[in-house]
Structures are given as structure tokens and as C-alpha cells.
Amino acid sequence: MTGPVDVLVIGGGINGVGIALDAAGRGLSVTLCEMNDLASATSSASSKLIHGGLRYLEQFEFRLVREALTEREILLQTAPHIIWPLHFRLPHQPHLRPAWMIRLGLWLYDHLARRDRLPGSRTLRLDEHSPLQPQFHLAFEYADAWVDDARLVVLCAMAARERGATILPRTRCTRAGRERGLWRVQLEHSDGQTQTLWAKSLVNAAGPWASDLFSTVLPGPPPARLRLVKGSHMVVPRLHNGNEAYILQNEDSRIVFVLPYEQDYSLIGTTDVDYQGDPAGAIASDGEIDYLCAVVNAHFRRQITPANVIYRYAGVRPLMAEGDGKAQTASRDYQLLLNAHDKQAPLLSVFGGKITTFRALAEDAVNRLGKHLPQATGPWTTKLVLPGGDFGEQATLSASLSKAYPWLPETIVQRYVRSYGTLCRRFLQGCDILNDMGEHFGAGLYQRELDYLMQAEWARTADDVLWRRSKLGLRLTPEQQTRLERYMNVRREA
Structure with missing residues (x-):
């Protein structure tokens, strides 16, 4: 048996990666598993807004609006590229x-x-x-x-990995139970291989599957509906x-x-x-x-x-x-429900929430887990800068990239700034002309960028690239998308 991780997170949406990032930054060992691609469900299907929720004032949700407005200010400095x-x-x-x-x-x-x-x-x-x-x-x-919602998830996962977290997309949690004061967790990877992990604490951040997880993976009835x-x-x-x-x-x-x-x-x-x-x-x-x-x-x-x-x-x-009111009046607030009776290994379940408040939710979640993990340090993410966000204004970065790479079309420069920030220099390094970027798949998507996404951002399929790492699915023809998928299949099997 290998040593247990401090925190195992189920779910690779915004709340799951946010908790993994916060915990890793506090010195805790973290593993996150996601049954599909990162941000493959709700977290890539939002209205793409960081907002306080003006309409929630009519529902007298003043605390939620205040928290969201506070988070809006923090996130604008956290990720100025996306x-x-x-x-x-x-x-x-x-x-x-x-x-x-x-x-x-x-x-x-x-x-x-x-x-x-x-x-x-x-x-x-x-x-x-x-x-x-x-x-x-x-x-x-x-x-x-x-906000580019799916990229926010991926960048948080990258930031968690930089701090030591293990991120496992396309890895399904099939069973979890308490044994010997720990969680014994069964994982199944996309290739059919299985793995057993031990964890001191478990986080259920499965989003819309959070309740159903109790009938398929977790013991006992769900703590909320x-x-x-x-x-x-x-x-x-x-x-x-x-x-x-x-x-x-x-x-x-x-x-x-x-x-x-x-x-x-x-x-x-x-x-x-x-x-x-x-x-x-x-x-x-x-x-x-x-x-x-x-x-x-x-x-x-x-x-x-x-x-x-x-x-x-x-x-x-x-x-x-x-209650049973209209769907549009249902609260966008969240609850964190902790199960840790009789010195059991804790289970924290995340119910509800919205993308704007993910950072505050994650901080709250790790604060609660920290009571059971005394080695955890204190909150830190109010000053977080996500990968690629280490610059001032988008216009300044655009000018800098255009000067360094004058052969890059302006439309591509703008997309790089708003998707990668300074991260784009990783795949631009060593390129002196556009042909150095390799094969062109259409709409300004070149081989260098695609290889980077596969190597550094967990992209495995054309959909991962076209609809979550970018929105180039709006622009590539079906034939171009097929060629892209074929290239990625070859690279994966190499």
C-alpha cells in the first residue's frame, strides 16, 4: 500500500479543480479524478460570465450577490487573459x-x-x-x-499540478469506502486499467452527479437533494x-x-x-x-x-x-456538507454553486477539511495568478507578442492573448516564420499549438481542442475537424 494522499477529489469541473488547487497550495497532497475531460459538463456550458447576479437582488440574496461581486474583483486580477x-x-x-x-x-x-x-x-x-x-x-x-469557462477549469488544474497535485482526467471513481481510518478508492482509467488509492479525506465535487454518487460509488444516502x-x-x-x-x-x-x-x-x-x-x-x-x-x-x-x-x-x-418555485428563482448558492463522525475519514460533498464563487467555495471547503488535516497551511488564493496571467493589460501583451513575432497574423495574436496569455510563448519559442508552426489545421490552429495542448493541457480528442481548450469548432469545416482528429489519434498512439 502506497502512502495515502491527503485529499482525493472526485470531479473535474470548476469546483473540483478549485478545491484541488487550494488544497495543493496549502501543502497537502492531492489527487483529482474526472470521468471525462476536464470541464466536460456544466463548467463548459455556462453563460461565460463572472458576475454578481443582478437579478438575484430581487430574490433578496444579498449575501450571495456581495460574495460574487467580491470574487469578481479578485478573479479579474487572477486571470486577465481569460x-x-x-x-x-x-x-x-x-x-x-x-x-x-x-x-x-x-x-x-x-x-x-x-x-x-x-x-x-x-x-x-x-x-x-x-x-x-x-x-x-x-x-x-x-x-x-x-470568462472563458472551460479554460478557467484547465488553468486551475494546471496551477494545481504545478503545486504537486495529480490530475487524472478520463478516470472514473467506481467505488469508495472507509477502511482503517482512511478512504479506499477504486479508480478505472480510460484504457480499462484499475487502480486503488488511499486517502485521508474525500471530496465529492461531481456537480450534477453529486447526489447520484451515493447510489453508485459512496456509502449511505445523499446528505442533500x-x-x-x-x-x-x-x-x-x-x-x-x-x-x-x-x-x-x-x-x-x-x-x-x-x-x-x-x-x-x-x-x-x-x-x-x-x-x-x-x-x-x-x-x-x-x-x-x-x-x-x-x-x-x-x-x-x-x-x-x-x-x-x-x-x-x-x-x-x-x-x-x-421549495418548488420556478427554476429561474432557485438559489445559486452552495452548501458544503461534511461527514466525519466518530473520527472517521472525512467526506465533504459540494452541492450547488456558481462559477463566479468557485474560489471562495474552494477556500471554504479546504478550511473545513483543514480541521482534520492539521498540516494544512492557511488560505492563500486571493493573490493567485493563474498560468499565463502574469501580465498587465491585454493590449500591452498583444503589442509585445506582435513585436516578438511580427509574422503572426493579428487575429491569431489576439486569440493567443485571450486564451493563453503568456503561456503561448511555450509553443512559439524557436519559431521564426509561420511555417515553423507546423501543419495548419484551419482557422489559425497550427501543429505547435495542438502539440502543446496534448502535452500540457490534457487534450486527447478533437472536441477537447475545438470546444473546451478553444472555440475553434465554430470555424473549422467538418473535413478539417476530421483531419485534426486523425492527427491526434496518431500522436496518442505514437
Whole structure:
């Protein structure tokens, strides 16, 4: 029997990798297992926002909003390459909410937490140049932040690995039980090989599978019940030329975001639909696409239909099951439930949560585990800079890369800055002309970048690269994607 690890984490979404990173940075030995690719479920199917949740003020969730706003400030400095400010415009509809109510909500949003990096809200008069329909004369503008959600997960996993954690994607936990004051954990790798690990503590961060894990892997009944809510999104050609986002109020009290996305597109979502079944099978239904199109068409001059949809996706959010209200009013807060009776090896289960508060959740989780792991040092992640984020402004880094590699097209430089930050220098090193980057797979994806993703970021399939490490799936043709998959298969087998 090899020595037990201090913490074994089940789940490679944002909460799982966040806990692994926090624990590794406190001097604890950590192993994380994920049954699929990192960020392969909910954590890559979000609205891609770091935000306080303006609409949660109507539900009187002031503590959650304050915490999220505080985290928004921290994360803007943690990952300036994949998180950046985004201005939102809320067109006014007097019959839904009076102007005074919106102004009061925005005043609270501006002042609930310290705000150093983002401007305060303001009122705008709309004119004939607005992309909105002419009946909208007034809008309110405020600032939140954008995030490349899947890359946030991967970068946290890389940061955890740098601090000694073992990260095991495509490794399923098949059984876990307490023996001799430890957890005995059975793992099964994608090649069918099995492995037994021993751990002093176990973290269930399986997201929408967190409750089901107790019927398949963990002993005993689940300590809480999750409400699974499906949120669907769609991508269409760009609806407007500006860099601002729009937050649309609908008659059913839901809100829909229209976000500038990957230069040429608009990302639209989300829905809130209660979901039953395996979260891996969630898809954006035709009814949800029709719904999103209708909300957009009620607001924008440019009209869309389902035929305009280039890509659609759905994620299942694991929310706390509290009451039977509408799905959109279910709390986005989280609970950490610790089971450690009679000096047993502790089991910590994560229920609920949102991407914006993952760092605070992870810190809270490791604080609780630390009571059973006295060698753990104190909290540290408020000053964390994720890999590639060691620079100031994106524009400054872009200028530096363009000067060092003048042969790189500007569109590729911009993508590297917003995906890798300074990490791109790892695969650019030694290149003097574009041909040095190797085979071109399309849309600016070259062999050097692809090899780096396979070697350093756990990418194994074309989907890993095209939809999680990047969003180049929007641009590569089916033939190019097939060629990419063929290349990756050869490299894996070499």
C-alpha cells in the first residue's frame, strides 16, 4: 500500500479543480479524478460570465450577490487573459419594472462590495443608431466580466499540478469506502486499467452527479437533494457591432443575455428548465431555441430564426432543492456538507454553486477539511495568478507578442492573448516564420499549438481542442475537424 494522499477529489469541473488547487497550495497532497475531460459538463456550458447576479437582488440574496461581486474583483486580477470587463445594457420596459426600481438595484449592485476595476452604472438614452427596436428609448448600463469557462477549469488544474497535485482526467471513481481510518478508492482509467488509492479525506465535487454518487460509488444516502436545472444557449452570427452585451427582460420574468462572442458571433442564453435524467444527455431543445429567438426578436432590429443558429449547447446546473418555485428563482448558492463522525475519514460533498464563487467555495471547503488535516497551511488564493496571467493589460501583451513575432497574423495574436496569455510563448519559442508552426489545421490552429495542448493541457480528442481548450469548432469545416482528429489519434498512439 502506497502512502495515502491527503485529499482525493472526485470531479473535474470548476469546483473540483478549485478545491484541488487550494488544497495543493496549502501543502497537502492531492489527487483529482474526472470521468471525462476536464470541464466536460456544466463548467463548459455556462453563460461565460463572472458576475454578481443582478437579478438575484430581487430574490433578496444579498449575501450571495456581495460574495460574487467580491470574487469578481479578485478573479479579474487572477486571470486577465481569460477574464475581462464586459459592459451590459438593460433596455427599459416600464410595464415590467419601473425605472426607479432598476436604478435602486443598480445602486446596490455598485455598492454592495468594493469595486476597483469596473465603472459604476449609468443611464443611457437610445437613438436611431441603437441595435434595439425603436420603441426602446432608455437603457441602463453596468459592468460585469466575461470568462472563458472551460479554460478557467484547465488553468486551475494546471496551477494545481504545478503545486504537486495529480490530475487524472478520463478516470472514473467506481467505488469508495472507509477502511482503517482512511478512504479506499477504486479508480478505472480510460484504457480499462484499475487502480486503488488511499486517502485521508474525500471530496465529492461531481456537480450534477453529486447526489447520484451515493447510489453508485459512496456509502449511505445523499446528505442533500439537488434540483437539476437545464440552461440552454445558442450561437448566431453577430447581432450588433458594438462590444457591449445586452440583458433582456422577458414577460415571464426570465432574463436572456446577448453576448459578443468570438469576434463574429453572438452568444444567447439562457433558459431555466427542470431536468430529469443523466446530465450528460442534456441538449438544447427546439422549443428552447424558439424561445430564445422570440426574446431576441422582441428587442433587436435584426431578426433571427432557428435557421440562423450555428451552434447550440446545454448544461445542467446542480442547484439546492429548496421549495418548488420556478427554476429561474432557485438559489445559486452552495452548501458544503461534511461527514466525519466518530473520527472517521472525512467526506465533504459540494452541492450547488456558481462559477463566479468557485474560489471562495474552494477556500471554504479546504478550511473545513483543514480541521482534520492539521498540516494544512492557511488560505492563500486571493493573490493567485493563474498560468499565463502574469501580465498587465491585454493590449500591452498583444503589442509585445506582435513585436516578438511580427509574422503572426493579428487575429491569431489576439486569440493567443485571450486564451493563453503568456503561456503561448511555450509553443512559439524557436519559431521564426509561420511555417515553423507546423501543419495548419484551419482557422489559425497550427501543429505547435495542438502539440502543446496534448502535452500540457490534457487534450486527447478533437472536441477537447475545438470546444473546451478553444472555440475553434465554430470555424473549422467538418473535413478539417476530421483531419485534426486523425492527427491526434496518431500522436496518442505514437
